[in-house]
Amino acid sequence: MIYPIVKYGQAVLETPAEPVVAFDGALEKLVSDMFETMYAARGVGLAAPQIGIPKRICVIDTSSGEDPKARLVLVNPVIVAAEGKQVNEEGCLSLPDFRADTPRPARATVRAQDVQGREFTLTGEGLLARALCHETDHLNGILFIQHLSMLKRDSIKRKVRKMAKAGQW
Numbered sequence: 601m602i603y604p605i606v607k608y609g610q611a612v613l614e615t616p617a618e619p620v621v622a623f624d625g626a627l628e629k630l631v632s633d634m635f636e637t638m639y640a641a642r643g644v645g646l647a648a649p650q651i652g653i654p655k656r657i658c659v660i661d662t663s664s665g666e667d668p669k670a671r672l673v674l675v676n677p678v679i680v681a682a683e684g685k686q687v688n689e690e691g692c693l694s695l696p697d698f699r700a701d702t703p704r705p706a707r708a709t710v711r712a713q714d715v716q717g718r719e720f721t722l723t724g725e726g727l728l729a730r731a732l733c734h735e736t737d738h739l740n741g742i743l744f745i746q747h748l749s750m751l752k753r754d755s756i757k758r759k760v761r762k763m764a765k766a767g768q769w
């Protein structure tokens with residue numbers, strides 16, 4: 601099932617999500633729907649709050665569906681280490697058409713559980729490090745625009761307000 605994606609402005613995107621405690625068939629179905637929704641939207645990552653579900657779950661595929669081994673499910677993820685710095689263009693399915701150079705760690709390590717509840721640790725560099733940080737941020741109610749300068753962030757917020765007023769958001 602493909603879910604509609606919640607856009608910036610909805611409270612669920614700026615509220616910390618709840619931990620997952622039940623590793624059951626419902627979670628498996630939700631994760632599979634999240635992949636379907638992410639691929640349909642041509643994203644490389646999706647967090648559950650972006651489909652209106654306030655749970656600590658995200659999916660990532662930096663290969664955009666090309667490499668099955670790149671499919672990642674992170675349940676209850678926590679960034680446990682980060683080093684270096686990269687600045688690259690970043691966007692978000694909840695802020696369509698807005699992209700901005702965003703600072704992130706060059707390397708990030710996440711500790712999470714898989715869909716069965718087994719704990720694992722994963723280190724990513726480059727785009728994967730960016731995705732790990734971006735998606736984990738979502739579960740803490742943080743959007744990428746919070747890593748931009750106030751000037752840049754306010755300019756995006758202003759444009760969104762204008763579009764919302766015009767019924768285009």
Ligand SMILES: [Zn+2]
Binds near residue numbers: 691692694734738
């Ligand atoms: Zn996002």
